[in-house]
Amino acid sequence: xxxxxxxxxxxxxxxxxxxxxxxxxxxxxxxxxxxxxxxxxxxxxxxxxxxxxxxxxxxxxxxxxxxxxxxxxxxxxxxxxxxxxxxxxxxxxxxxxxxxxxxxxxxxxxxxxxxxxxxxxxxxxxxxxxxxxxxxxxxxxxxxxxxxxxxxxxxxxxxxxxxxxxxxxxxxxxxxxxxxxxxxxxxxxxxxxxxxxxxxxxxxxxxxxxxxxxxxxxxxxxxxxxxxxxxxxxxxxxxxxxxxxxxxxxxxxxxxxxxxxxxxxxxxxxxxxxxxxxxxxxxxxxxxxxxxxxxxxxxxxxxxxxxxxxxxxxxxxxxxxxxxxxxxxxxxxxxxxxxxxxxxxxxxx
Numbered sequence: 001x002x003x004x005x006x007x008x009x010x011x012x013x014x015x016x017x018x019x020x021x022x023x024x025x026x027x028x029x030x031x032x033x034x035x036x037x038x039x040x041x042x043x044x045x046x047x048x049x050x051x052x053x054x055x056x057x058x059x060x061x062x063x064x065x066x067x068x069x070x071x072x073x074x075x076x077x078x079x080x081x082x083x084x085x086x087x088x089x090x091x092x093x094x095x096x097x098x099x100x101x102x103x104x105x106x107x108x109x110x111x112x113x114x115x116x117x118x119x120x121x122x123x124x125x126x127x128x129x130x131x132x133x134x135x136x137x138x139x140x141x142x143x144x145x146x147x148x149x150x151x152x153x154x155x156x157x158x159x160x161x162x163x164x165x166x167x168x169x170x171x172x173x174x175x176x177x178x179x180x181x182x183x184x185x186x187x188x189x190x191x192x193x194x195x196x197x198x199x200x201x202x203x204x205x206x207x208x209x210x211x212x213x214x215x216x217x218x219x220x221x222x223x224x225x226x227x228x229x230x231x232x233x234x235x236x237x238x239x240x241x242x243x244x245x246x247x248x249x250x251x252x253x254x255x256x257x258x259x260x261x262x263x264x265x266x267x268x269x270x271x272x273x274x275x276x277x278x279x280x281x282x283x284x285x286x287x288x289x290x291x292x293x294x295x296x297x298x299x300x301x302x303x304x305x306x307x308x309x310x311x312x313x314x315x316x317x318x319x320x321x322x323x324x325x326x327x328x329x330x331x332x333x334x335x336x337x338x339x340x341x342x343x344x345x346x347x348x349x
Contacts, residue, residue, distance in 0.1 A: 031241045031242075032133075032136055034129075034132035034133055034135075034136045035132075037132040037135050037136060039128045039131045039132050039135065039143060040128070041124055041127055041128055041131065041143065041145075041146060042145040042146065043120065043124060043146045043148065044069065044072075044145065044146065044147045044148070045120070045148050046065075046069065046072065046073075046076070046147045046148055046149050046167075047110070047113060047148050047149050047150045047170060048114070048148075049065060049068075050065065050101070050149070050150075051101060051110045051150075053065075053101065055098050055101055055102055058094050058095075058097060058098040058101075059091065059094050062094050062097055069147070071160065071162045071163050071165075072147050072160060072163070072165060072167070075160040075161070075162070075167075076147075076149055076167075077093060077097065079160075080149065080151045080154050080155060080158075080169075081096075081097075081100060081151065081154070083096040083097055083100065100152075105152075106150070106152060109150060109152065109171055110150055112171075112174055112178070113150055113170045113171055113174065116170075116173075116174055116175070116198065117148070117170050117173075117198075120148075122198075123198065123201055123202060126202040126243075127146075127202050127205060129242070130202060130205075130206055130239050130240050131143050133238060133239045133240070133241070134206075134209070134239055137235075137238060137239070137325070137326045138213070138326070138327070142164050143164075144159075144164045144165050144166045145163070145164065145165050145166075146165070146166055146167070146168065147165060147166075147167040147168070148167070148168050148169075148170050149167055149168070149169055149170070150169065150170060150171045151169045151171060152171065153169075153171060153172065153180075153185075153186050154169065155167070155169045155172070156168070156169050156172035156173070156196075156204060157169070157204050157205055157207070157208040158208075159208060159212060166205065166208065166209070168201065168205065172196055173196055173197055173198055173200070173201045173204075174196065174197070175196070175197045175198070176190075176193050176194040176195075176196065176197055178193075178196070181193045181196060189292065191290070191291075191292050191303070192290060194252075195250045199247060200247055200250065202240065202243070203236070203240060203243060203247050203248055203250075206236055206239050206240060207232070207236065209239075210232050210235050210236055210239075211232070213235070213330060214228070214231060214232055214235070214330055217229075218333050218335075219279075219335075220279040220281065221276075221277050221278060221279045222270075222275050222276055222277065222278050222279075222284045222287075222288070222306065223276050223277060223335045223336065223339065224335055225284075225288040225306065225307075225310075226287075226288060226306040226307060226309055226310030226313070226335075227310050227313065227314065227335035227338050227339065228310070228335070229288060229304075229306075229307040229310050229311075230307060230309070230310025230311045230312070230313055230314035230315075231310075231314055231329060231330065233248065233249070233307060233308075233310070233311040233314075234311055234314045234315055234318065234329070235326055235329075235330075236248050237311075237315075238326060249302075249304075249308065250290070250304075251302045252302075254300070255300070255301070255302035258300050258301060258302070259301075259302070259305060259308050262301075263309075263312065263346040263347060264346040264347070266297070266305055266308075266309055266346070267309065267346040268346075269296060269297065270306070270309065273296065275287075283295075284306060286303050286304075287303070287304065287305055287306030287307075288304060288306045288307055289303065289304065290303050290304060291303030291304070294306070312344065312346070313338065313339055313342050313344045314329070314338060314342070316342040316343065316344040317338045317341055317342035317344075320341060320342065320343065321341070
């Protein structure tokens with residue numbers, strides 16, 4: 001009897017390993033080879049250059065930045081810090097910049113950013129790999145130049161209106177244990193604060209790029225939201241195929257597993273509540289926006305399970321339409337078409 005138990009235990013372990021390896025192989029087998037696509041990102045450490053200014057010579061220091069980065073410096077001073085006003089013709093804003101640079105909290109914030117991001121190479125490597133996939137799928141698109149900055153928690157990821165530029169507010173990515181995220185005026189909830197770290201930074205950069213690609217949600221119904229957001233998550237999967245699902249979904253590992261285990265129950269709940277074509281945004285807000293959990297579901301559920309369901313539907317659709325490009329997926333404006341043609345059926349994990 002003991003030998004039989006050992007045999008079946010070994011068989012179960014072997015089967016589990018086989019299934020695990022098959023899942024891993026399936027996940028990575030269709031990833032295109034982008035190693036031949038040359039990407040060399042231009043990262044301008046604007047934060048370091050700004051704080052290197054001698055505050056005894058603030059006017060000449062700011063002038064040098066304005067000459068070196070005219071568009072971004074103007075955007076930063078006007079829109080981010082809101083220190084430079086359009087009617088200021090005498091350069092009075094430079095006094096306010098001096099106050100910003102010498103304010104003790106801002107100096108401490110700069111030192112914290114420097115301690116976390118003094119070495120930026122690991123972030124650059126992840127971004128460059130993502131942009132290799134970006135150029136593979138969107139060859140007509142240009143790779144932006146990057147600026148890093150400190151704003152005292154004004155912006156995380158922002159696309160300035162002039163130039164092919166993306167900007168990263170590094171003070172928004174100091175890690176879940178950075179205490180000031182949880183104090184006023186930010187007062188971030190814990191489920192948001194835990195995503196404000198270096199690991200999530202590349203994901204949030206590409207979320208910003210995809211947001212710009214896909215545009216706003218085309219309608220007010222639940223189906224409009226989940227298919228639209230499912231598209232964005234599907235594209236994110238293609239651009240960052242080696243990143244963990246937990247990072248891309250902004251879930252914990254256990255929340256990812258909860259969604260997989262309860263896929264059938266989530267789908268049944270959506271159908272039971274006749275939610276699919278509802279335009280009562282308040283009733284499904286937590287299913288399509290960041291929230292501690294999804295309303296109507298157990299406490300173990302994450303927020304945005306509707307978006308996760310949208311990803312499953314879009315993935316099923318693209319599996320049936322392998323000839324479609326990501327541009328063609330974006331161009332489909334009727335979510336019902338994707339839902340019907342996906343022939344989506346939830347699986348039992």
